[in-house]
Amino acid sequence: MEHSVSIHNHIQLVAGEITEELKRSLAQFDGAPSKLIEAMEYSLTAGGKRLRPYLVLAAAYAVNADEAMVRKAIAPACAVEFIHTYSLIHDDLPAMDNDDLRRGKPTNHKVFGDAMAILAGDALLTAAFGFITALVKQGQVDAAVGIEIIDELSRYAGALGMVGGQVADMQGEQGITSIEQLEYIHQHKTSDLVVFSVKAGARIAGASEYQLQQLEQYGRNIGMAFQIQDDILDIIGDEQKLGKPVHSDINEQKVTYPFLIGLEESKELVAKLTEEAKAAVMDADLAYTDQLLELADYLVHREY
Amino acid sequence: MEHSVSIHNHIQLVAGEITEELKRSLAQFDGAPSKLIEAMEYSLTAGGKRLRPYLVLAAAYAVNADEAMVRKAIAPACAVEFIHTYSLIHDDLPAMDNDDLRRGKPTNHKVFGDAMAILAGDALLTAAFGFITALVKQGQVDAAVGIEIIDELSRYAGALGMVGGQVADMQGEQGITSIEQLEYIHQHKTSDLVVFSVKAGARIAGASEYQLQQLEQYGRNIGMAFQIQDDILDIIGDEQKLGKPVHSDINEQKVTYPFLIGLEESKELVAKLTEEAKAAVMDADLAYTDQLLELADYLVHREY
Numbered sequence: 001m002e003h004s005v006s007i008h009n010h011i012q013l014v015a016g017e018i019t020e021e022l023k024r025s026l027a028q029f030d031g032a033p034s035k036l037i038e039a040m041e042y043s044l045t046a047g048g049k050r051l052r053p054y055l056v057l058a059a060a061y062a063v064n065a066d067e068a069m070v071r072k073a074i075a076p077a078c079a080v081e082f083i084h085t086y087s088l089i090h091d092d093l094p095a096m097d098n099d100d101l102r103r104g105k106p107t108n109h110k111v112f113g114d115a116m117a118i119l120a121g122d123a124l125l126t127a128a129f130g131f132i133t134a135l136v137k138q139g140q141v142d143a144a145v146g147i148e149i150i151d152e153l154s155r156y157a158g159a160l161g162m163v164g165g166q167v168a169d170m171q172g173e174q175g176i177t178s179i180e181q182l183e184y185i186h187q188h189k190t191s192d193l194v195v196f197s198v199k200a201g202a203r204i205a206g207a208s209e210y211q212l213q214q215l216e217q218y219g220r221n222i223g224m225a226f227q228i229q230d231d232i233l234d235i236i237g238d239e240q241k242l243g244k245p246v247h248s249d250i251n252e253q254k255v256t257y258p259f260l261i262g263l264e265e266s267k268e269l270v271a272k273l274t275e276e277a278k279a280a281v282m283d284a285d286l287a288y289t290d291q292l293l294e295l296a297d298y299l300v301h302r303e304y
Numbered sequence: 305m306e307h308s309v310s311i312h313n314h315i316q317l318v319a320g321e322i323t324e325e326l327k328r329s330l331a332q333f334d335g336a337p338s339k340l341i342e343a344m345e346y347s348l349t350a351g352g353k354r355l356r357p358y359l360v361l362a363a364a365y366a367v368n369a370d371e372a373m374v375r376k377a378i379a380p381a382c383a384v385e386f387i388h389t390y391s392l393i394h395d396d397l398p399a400m401d402n403d404d405l406r407r408g409k410p411t412n413h414k415v416f417g418d419a420m421a422i423l424a425g426d427a428l429l430t431a432a433f434g435f436i437t438a439l440v441k442q443g444q445v446d447a448a449v450g451i452e453i454i455d456e457l458s459r460y461a462g463a464l465g466m467v468g469g470q471v472a473d474m475q476g477e478q479g480i481t482s483i484e485q486l487e488y489i490h491q492h493k494t495s496d497l498v499v500f501s502v503k504a505g506a507r508i509a510g511a512s513e514y515q516l517q518q519l520e521q522y523g524r525n526i527g528m529a530f531q532i533q534d535d536i537l538d539i540i541g542d543e544q545k546l547g548k549p550v551h552s553d554i555n556e557q558k559v560t561y562p563f564l565i566g567l568e569e570s571k572e573l574v575a576k577l578t579e580e581a582k583a584a585v586m587d588a589d590l591a592y593t594d595q596l597l598e599l600a601d602y603l604v605h606r607e608y
Binding site: 029031032033035036037040086090094095096113114115116117118119121122123125126127128129130132133134136137142143144146147150151153154155157158159160163166167168170171 | 332333335336337339340341344390394397398399400417418419420422423425426427429430431432433434436437438440441446447448450451452454455457458459461462463464467468470471472474475
């Protein structure tokens with residue numbers, strides 16, 4: 001597992017850098033109410049694998065293996081983590097999933113109250129777009145590229161994307177019957193932001209339309225594989241490693257891939273999606289493919 | 305009052321057109337969960353004076369009095385109304401102001417539930433940015449102009465702007481003591497989005513930096529005047545015309561301008577802010593100033 005250790009370490013290294021960058025980025029809000037910034041920072045720095053920012057940077061490097069260029073991709077990497085973080089804060093609210101803990105820490109509303117949690121989420125969401133405009137205004141990226149990235153952020157994170165997926169998930173709790181519904185939920189709730197991540201990184205690095213298409217395919221597949229693997233780990237995972245109780249889906253009578261198509265077929269589906277993701281990358285005429293290929297495997301072999 | 309009747313009618317005319325445009329704009333979400341779109345539409349079409357969209361269009365026309373050009377400003381006009389609407393939905397939530405009624409109709413969460421109201425707000429906020437990117441992608445506005453507008457939307461609507469104002473307002477309910485705190489709240493909670501509106505419209509119409517500065521001054525002043533006038537109407541207004549009970553600020557022990565500096569001085573302040581707003585417009589080398597000047601007066605003389 002030498003291979004898997006190395007990508008694991010690389011992900012952790014990048015996660016640490018992203019966390020520092022996220023903290024630094026909060027300086028832009030100097031002058032805003034300090035409690036609001038505290039609430040934003042609390043959830044931004046509460047841990048997490050930072051897989052979406054990693055994907056932004058890895059996709060940029062895949063298109064143009066140049067360190068200076070990859071630094072520009074830190075802006076969309078922060079943007080997507082702001083979006084992901086806001087979605088977790090709102091998701092945890094009493095009105096939604098009503099979770100008291102996330103990654104072993106009290107959720108945002110438990111610390112700052114429901115009202116502040118709603119507003120901290122709103123502020124993170126609104127600020128995400130500012131990362132991209134700042135990059136353009138600094139002259140680091142063409143305005144037209146910035147517009148494309150913002151356009152996709154608005155779409156993939158909104159009613160047709162992540163928010164739509166959340167709504168479908170919520171409605172699904174009243175009884176999902178078909179694999180199509182479950183696919184819709186996973187695709188939009190999880191996969192859309194993954195697709196945004198790889199495309200945004202690739203755009204920063206000057207990807208061609210063909211490369212963007214291939215990377216979209218890659219992102220779509222690993223996003224789905226990631227979510228199905230999550231369902232699988234809820235059944236066969238190790239509570240210690242996962243950092244959360246297993247069998248919660250079963251206890252909450254949540255309809256999952258293993259529930260609908262069986263555990264073995266779910267595993268096969270994850271493997272198939274992963275192979276297709278890797279094939280899309282290998283056929284994309286990229287400058288560097290190692291990180292994207294290793295990440296695809298890592299997501300399947302992860303135990304947490 | 306011939307003068308004031310005419311602007312009143314014009315505002316109503318534009319409000320009707322904006323409402324139609326907002327409805328039409330929802331077609332872009334075809335494919336999203338229908339209940340989500342329903343929740344978004346419910347609040348988008350729940351009435352309101354549409355003063356922010358009016359300001360976007362009036363500022364565009366002031367810079368370049370050309371009807372075809374003003375049509376382009378409909379995109380930022382919709383964007384700002386999406387932002388305003390999301391802020392009202394989240395504001396009304398039980399965790400925030402816990403309001404059951406808005407403009408005589410049940411609030412969003414009373415109809416669709418708290419979770420859906422949170423998500424509908426998130427979707428509206430996320431979609432606001434897409435109006436500007438669509439305009440650029442249609443080739444109607446330069447990408448650089450689109451980036452500036454999005455940059456300001458992210459700032460004026462976020463932690464340093466409207467959301468920051470909401471937080472300060474919430475914290476103020478535990479006891480505001482200074483006029484500076486109240487000014488901070490009004491400036492960010494209300495005035496920032498007004499400033500965004502006039503600047504966005506002006507940018508679409510190709511305003512110079514000088515014109516933008518003057519219009520920012522105008523927006524800042526009428527935004528503050530509007531909010532102080534709101535405080536005044538809560539004391540001396542007519543419940544029938546206002547469509548909401550008066551004296552609610554007093555009953556809720558809310559600290560307002562009249563409370564802090566007295567009713568007469570508040571009225572004088574509104575008059576002074578209005579005159580300064582009009583002076584800024586008159587000195588701005590604009591193509592057409594009637595709408596902006598009349599609107600400034602209208603906001604003071606309104607009875608609702």
